[in-house]
Amino acid sequence: DIVMTQSPLSLPVTPGExxxxxxxxxxxxxQSNGYSYLGWIRQRPGQSPQFLIYLGSNRASxxxxxxxxxxxGTDFTLKISRVExxxxxxxxxxxxxxxxxxxxxxxxxxxx
Amino acid sequence: xxxxVQSGPEVKKPGIPVKVSCKASGFTFSNSAIQxxxxxxxxxxxxxxWIIVGSGNTNYAQKFQERVTITRDMSTGTAYMELSSLRxxxxxxxxxxADRWGLVHVFDIWGQGTMVTVSS
Numbered sequence: 001d002i003v004m005t006q007s008p009l010s011l012p013v014t015p016g017e018x019x020x021x022x023x024x025x026x027x028x029x030x031q032s033n034g035y036s037y038l039g040w041i042r043q044r045p046g047q048s049p050q051f052l053i054y055l056g057s058n059r060a061s062x063x064x065x066x067x068x069x070x071x072x073g074t075d076f077t078l079k080i081s082r083v084e085x086x087x088x089x090x091x092x093x094x095x096x097x098x099x100x101x102x103x104x105x106x107x108x109x110x111x112x
Numbered sequence: 113x114x115x116x117v118q119s120g121p122e123v124k125k126p127g128i129p130v131k132v133s134c135k136a137s138g139f140t141f142s143n144s145a146i147q148x149x150x151x152x153x154x155x156x157x158x159x160x161x162w163i164i165v166g167s168g169n170t171n172y173a174q175k176f177q178e179r180v181t182i183t184r185d186m187s188t189g190t191a192y193m194e195l196s197s198l199r200x201x202x203x204x205x206x207x208x209x210a211d212r213w214g215l216v217h218v219f220d221i222w223g224q225g226t227m228v229t230v231s232s
């Protein structure tokens with residue numbers, strides 16, 4: 001199985017400041033079509049997960065452009081350009097290259 | 113409004129199966145793929161498997177291979193996940209999620225979750 005490792009696990013951020021989360025996979029998520037099968041998910045407290053990013057850098061429908069994904073192969077980053085109070089929650093990366101799909105441990109973003 | 117609505121909480125004794133439903137609306141169910149994921153108290157997300165709705169093809173995590181069955185009813189737009197031989201470690205919130213294009217990597221619609229408690 002592909003192991004997904006996130007850092008940091010806890011991320012206190014001041015509103016208006018940027019935030020960055022790293023995700024590394026134990027093997028390359030790059031397929032021959034040139035796409036890396038990496039997604040980002042956010043789970044707000046007490047809510048279901050919400051899909052943010054697919055194929056490493058594509059925002060899902062309705063996701064604000066404050067969120068951006070980058071990376072390829074085994075190293076990926078989720079960036080929030082200006083954190084807002086509603087961004088609190090746990091952020092997970094997920095690989096969808098091969099079954100079983102696997103998730104990172106989660107990064108808890110909190111507001112300072 | 114695109115949504116998935118799951119069935120209510122379940123309390124089961126060890127060894128008994130549970131079947132959770134996931135009803136789709138607001139998008140073309142037959143074009144989609146539905147995955148099932150569970151989340152334990154420790155917050156870790158664990159993939160169970162998916163079904164390609166149109167073909168009925170399924171793919172299960174090895175860990176659940178012998179205990180899980182994912183099905184769909186095209187007439188009602190509902191997917192199901194049945195987990196048998198329940199044990200206490202299966203206590204978790206179970207989520208369904210839809211990839212509207214059947215690509216099995218853009219799961220952008222999630223259900224509200226179903227709490228399954230396994231206790232004697």
